[in-house]
Amino acid sequence: MVNLSKIGASVIILSIATVSFATSSWPSQPLVVRTATVGACAFRLKDSLGGILDDSDKVSAVSHADYNVELPRRTLPATFHISFGCDTRDPVQVCREFAGANHTPQGWVEWYYPDQGPAPRSARLEVHAFASVNGTGAVQLQNMSETAIGPARRGLSFCLTAPNGATLFGGATVDEFSGKHKSVEPEVMQLLRSIEFINAPDDGLGAAPAAGSSPPASRY
DSSP states (O other), X not given: OOOHHHHHHHHHXXXXXXXXXXXXXXXXXXXXXXXXXXXXXXXXXXXXXXOEEEOOOOSSSSXXXXXXXXXXXXXXXXXXXXXXEEEOSOHHHHHHXXXXXXXXXXXXXXXXXXXXXXXXGGGOXXXXXXXXXXOEEEEEEEEEOOBTTBOOEEEEEXXXXXXXXXXXXXXXXEEEOSSSBOOOHHHHHHHHHTOXXXXXXOOSOOOOOOTTSSOOOOOO
């Protein structure tokens, strides 16, 4: 007589194997090194997600680059976008303005204007130091409330100072609190950590910052 319990167990094992294969059978993307120049910030990053890094917009008053990718997933966000800008002012000031992060003797903390005050607890704001291949900086994560143009979300902003003293900055939405969702923070941070600054055009503004103005390297 056929043992029904063994048949049932075999069916379960086969089902698990099928689901596992289906998950791993998504087409993997080859690792591609992509380069961009944004003002005094010339950099390359390692992309295994199959995205596009575009710095071709030469019309806008402010130089910028954009990374866009669509992920093979059924959760939100299924796509994400990273915007990149560059500033040659003091790195501490740039990180305050564009990443909401302030470097202190005790480490990186939230930066806010006195008339605004700190972010509410519900924002779940976090500030961390992080480093790329040859850049140092900070990343801020913060929950944003729902607006007329979109659902509640979690935003990421960053600043990363290059060896020439220029600071790359930008941001991305890493989670959307709508329907079935899963943060893309690991994918975004993977790209940011892979950034390597290369020789940038010398516009006379990219000199190394004064001693003490650039924060020490540390990992996010």
